Amino acid sequence: MTVTTASSPSSVGRSWERGGDFINVLRAEMCKLRTVRSTYWVLLVAFASNIGFAVLTATVLAPRLGTGERARVDVVQLALAGLHLSQVAFGVLGALVITGEYGNGMIRTTLAAVPRRRAVLAAKALVFAGVTLVASTVSTFAAYLVFQATLPAHTLTRTSLTDPGVTRAVAGGGLYLTALGLLGLGLGAVLRSSAGAIATLFGLLFIPPLLLNLLPGSWKDTVGPYIPMQAGDQIYVAAHREAASLGPWTGFGVFCIYAAAALAAGFFLTGRRDV
Numbered sequence: 001m002t003v004t005t006a007s008s009p010s011s012v013g014r015s016w017e018r019g020g021d022f023i024n025v026l027r028a029e030m031c032k033l034r035t036v037r038s039t040y041w042v043l044l045v046a047f048a049s050n051i052g053f054a055v056l057t058a059t060v061l062a063p064r065l066g067t068g069e070r071a072r073v074d075v076v077q078l079a080l081a082g083l084h085l086s087q088v089a090f091g092v093l094g095a096l097v098i099t100g101e102y103g104n105g106m107i108r109t110t111l112a113a114v115p116r117r118r119a120v121l122a123a124k125a126l127v128f129a130g131v132t133l134v135a136s137t138v139s140t141f142a143a144y145l146v147f148q149a150t151l152p153a154h155t156l157t158r159t160s161l162t163d164p165g166v167t168r169a170v171a172g173g174g175l176y177l178t179a180l181g182l183l184g185l186g187l188g189a190v191l192r193s194s195a196g197a198i199a200t201l202f203g204l205l206f207i208p209p210l211l212l213n214l215l216p217g218s219w220k221d222t223v224g225p226y227i228p229m230q231a232g233d234q235i236y237v238a239a240h241r242e243a244a245s246l247g248p249w250t251g252f253g254v255f256c257i258y259a260a261a262a263l264a265a266g267f268f269l270t271g272r273r274d275v
Contacts, residue, residue: 025114025123033097033127042093043135046086046177050143053082058150065155075159076169076238079147080140083173083236088202090132090177094184095197097128098266102192117270121189125182125263132181137174140236144170165238168248172235175252179232180205183259189266204258205229220244231255 033039057078065073098121101107114120148158161167183204188197208227212220221244224230234241234251246254 022119022123025119026127028113029120029123029127030131033131036096036100038093038096038100039131042089045089046136047139047142049085049089050080050082050139051146053085054079054143054147055150057081058147059152062155063152070156072240073156074238074240075156076144076166077236078156079144080170080173080236082143083140083177086136086139087177087180087205090136090181091184091201091205092198094128094132094181095188095194095201097124097185098188099192099194099197103194118267121267121270125185128185129178129182133174133178136177137171140170140173140177143173159238163238165248169236169238172248172252176232176235176255179252179256179259183228183262186259186262186264186266190262190269225251226254228255228258 062078101110110120111117144161151158159166161170184197184201187200188194191197191200205228209229212224212227215223225244225246231246231251232255234246234248235255237245237248245251
């Protein structure tokens, strides 16, 4: 006769610690991110939009600026014009990192393999943040350098990475895209729906500036600097900052609070749900 002994919860926990520690969870999440085609499409869109818009603004827009406009334009922001499109790509990827598994049912397999659900979400966030930070920063520096190389003579004053605020602004574009992607990931963990997370993310980014135009002027100066996009944009502004806007690191800090709040809500709900 064979006797089968059920494993106790403590033995399951010890087994997980022996065979599936957090490093292995990170490796699994990296493998998932590498094998999903959307990752490569996002990186392609990010590089193509950042570099493509840099070439367009340098060769088409810059020569058409008037004397007064040239004096007021932020050359770094002009070089990073592609962020307005690449932010969509990174935001969508951040949401899909978590909602994709809920959509195809693979989340059940993941949670069966790793009982600690918050560890899974933490691993997803760390892997995504690392990949996004490297890719987005490389793309923003490439865009800036391409812009400088293709800028016609006698149009805009050329800048250098050694000029005050320029390196911070260019690197800040990568930081902004990373935080934006993490905001999308947090909303995905909360809503567990690709469409819902993506719609909510871009609603948070694009609707408040429209609503701000309906407010009195004094309210705009008080509330405006703290809405997500207005705050986050400040990190890649090198010059000609508006008087009412936040400083670069203060604005980015406010934007990070939005991302942290979404991730915190995701961690809280992940630990309380059945799946």
